[in-house]
Amino acid sequence: MDAEALLTGLETETGWQRRRDGCWAEVDDLDPRAMTRLLSKAEARWVTLTVMPAGTGFRLIYHWDLDGELLNIATTIVGPSVRTIADLLPAAEWVEREMHDYYALEFLGRDETPPLMLRPDDEPGLFSRTQDLGRDVDPAEYDERPTIPEGGRP
Amino acid sequence: MSPVIPVGPYHPALEEPYKISLDCEGETIRDADIEVGFNFRAIEWLAERKNYVQALTLVERVCGICSNVHTLTFSRAVETIAGLEVPERARYIRVIVAEAERLHSHLLWAGVACELIGFQTLFMTCFALREQVMDVLEAISGNRVNYAMNRPGGVNRDIADPARVLAAARNVRTATERQLIPVLTTDRTVHARCAGVGLLTREDALALGAVGPTARASGLGQDIRRSAPYEIYDRLDFDVPVRTDGDVLARVTVRALEIVESCRIIEQAVEGMPEGPWSSGDFPRIPAGEACARIEGPRGEVFYYVASDGSDVPTRVRIRTPTFQNMPTVRPMVRGMTLADAPLIQASIDPCYSCTDR
Numbered sequence: 001m002d003a004e005a006l007l008t009g010l011e012t013e014t015g016w017q018r019r020r021d022g023c024w025a026e027v028d029d030l031d032p033r034a035m036t037r038l039l040s041k042a043e044a045r046w047v048t049l050t051v052m053p054a055g056t057g058f059r060l061i062y063h064w065d066l067d068g069e070l071l072n073i074a075t076t077i078v079g080p081s082v083r084t085i086a087d088l089l090p091a092a093e094w095v096e097r098e099m100h101d102y103y104a105l106e107f108l109g110r111d112e113t114p115p116l117m118l119r120p121d122d123e124p125g126l127f128s129r130t131q132d133l134g135r136d137v138d139p140a141e142y143d144e145r146p147t148i149p150e151g152g153r154p
Numbered sequence: 155m156s157p158v159i160p161v162g163p164y165h166p167a168l169e170e171p172y173k174i175s176l177d178c179e180g181e182t183i184r185d186a187d188i189e190v191g192f193n194f195r196a197i198e199w200l201a202e203r204k205n206y207v208q209a210l211t212l213v214e215r216v217c218g219i220c221s222n223v224h225t226l227t228f229s230r231a232v233e234t235i236a237g238l239e240v241p242e243r244a245r246y247i248r249v250i251v252a253e254a255e256r257l258h259s260h261l262l263w264a265g266v267a268c269e270l271i272g273f274q275t276l277f278m279t280c281f282a283l284r285e286q287v288m289d290v291l292e293a294i295s296g297n298r299v300n301y302a303m304n305r306p307g308g309v310n311r312d313i314a315d316p317a318r319v320l321a322a323a324r325n326v327r328t329a330t331e332r333q334l335i336p337v338l339t340t341d342r343t344v345h346a347r348c349a350g351v352g353l354l355t356r357e358d359a360l361a362l363g364a365v366g367p368t369a370r371a372s373g374l375g376q377d378i379r380r381s382a383p384y385e386i387y388d389r390l391d392f393d394v395p396v397r398t399d400g401d402v403l404a405r406v407t408v409r410a411l412e413i414v415e416s417c418r419i420i421e422q423a424v425e426g427m428p429e430g431p432w433s434s435g436d437f438p439r440i441p442a443g444e445a446c447a448r449i450e451g452p453r454g455e456v457f458y459y460v461a462s463d464g465s466d467v468p469t470r471v472r473i474r475t476p477t478f479q480n481m482p483t484v485r486p487m488v489r490g491m492t493l494a495d496a497p498l499i500q501a502s503i504d505p506c507y508s509c510t511d512r
Contacts (some may be wrong), residue, residue, distance in 0.1 A: 021234050021446045023479065044259075045376065046363040047448075048474035050459045051233065063446065068381025070446055091363030094482060102198075117191040127199055134203040135467075 022070030030075035234445035259452035308433030327417035352499035366454020475509035
């Protein structure tokens with residue numbers, strides 16, 4: 001099965017795009033478990049999950065490899081939880097624990113989500129709690145305060 | 155009684171921290187639990203607070219062995235966002251340095267594996283060969299690790315003496331073909347210690363998302379250089395060694411054969427390297443956008459996602475290293491094996507905990 005047929009099967013309203021870095025699809029109300037079943041059946045290889053804050057929720061990008069083509073399936077969730085795929089795909093076990101460490105994102109359906117990078121007594125959500133720390137460069141002031149030197153040489 | 159034997163996080167022989175708890179029945183391992191994160195540095199978090207020049211320097215510190223692949227992957231993601239084209243000579247230089255890095259990584263691993271097997275003389279052979287590669291990398295970049303070669307839009311240095319690189323590649327290839335491969339693939343000691351040990355089936359490799367030589371030794375023919383070619387790999391003649399046995403011997407064999415292929419790639423790249431610029435000039439301003447990039451590192455696929463809001467600080471840098479995917483494969487590998495096999499099995503995936511923990 002090719003990437004085009006697979007992504008069409010995800011029923012994305014905005015369709016998919018083929019870019020320089022692979023195929024991209026934005027899917028509203030993505031069912032990650034249906035996606036996992038679909039792609040696993042096609043022997044797509046799991047790459048990883050990217051999570052980033054988006055408003056009160058998160059933007060999630062599931063990355064897969066299908067015969068060398070990178071498939072990036074993105075969705076935005078409003079709340080702090082999403083259904084787990086680790087029981088369907090053991091390859092996703094560690095990354096779910098990692099994203100729980102970073103963003104306190106709950107993966108519904110897991111019996112437990114032990115820390116991976118943090119220690120057992122650490123509170124999950126390290127990146128979320130410290131989101132504003134260390135960001136001393138205001139993008140709005142970029143033109144006035146470039147941190148890349150004139151001439152551009154590092 | 156079923157003792158659980160905790161190993162780590164500090165090891166007398168391995169200079170990286172991790173912990174594996176082996177649930178044993180006598181001498182036989184029933185199951186294992188793996189803990190990582192002891193070297194967690196929050197590099198993704200830090201990279202989202204550095205400008206692109208600083209972030210480039212930072213990501214080179216993800217790993218002390220395959221540092222070059224991290225700057226290359228990060229640079230390629232940034233180039234995709236900015237729509238940058240890389241000069242031809244820079245593409246060749248990137249491939250030469252990337253393959254030299256693979257050589258020194260594989261030879262390091264082969265040496266460590268030989269030591270674990272108890273084959274001290276072959277350990278010395280591997281490290282003598284590796285030293286030649288390290289000398290070449292030092293001559294090119296001025297450094298033995300953290301070469302600082304890559305930047306968005308090209309490379310930071312030219313290769314001043316290609317003939318020296320070519321001579322070293324030929325020398326390593328000849329020595330590998332004549333000494334290393336025959337011993338690693340036919341010697342009784344190696345065979346007795348590695349054959350049938352630490353099995354990873356093709357199904358388990360796929361289910362666990364294994365990458366690189368670990369996956370290729372279990373019958374998965376994936377190699378980003380071949381399946382999604384970047385730089386000049388689509389113009390080069392090289393094989394992707396694949397084995398189906400899935401044991402330690404298969405992983406040893408795949409890496410040994412890859413040493414030869416890396417030498418062949420370097421030889422072709424040096425001979426075909428065109429004259430011309432090796433950088434597109436000033437450090438570019440990065441527009442708003444997002445992109446992914448993948449490189450076939452020594453241990454397998456390295457993945458980066460970079461998002462930009464148009465400022466000089468990336469808004470998200472996501473790094474997935476090969477050992478992060480490969481480390482869980484140790485669990486099925488050690489099940490049913492004897493306790494004495496555990497160190498060799500762990501080493502057979504060529505783990506890098508610094509990469510994993512980031």
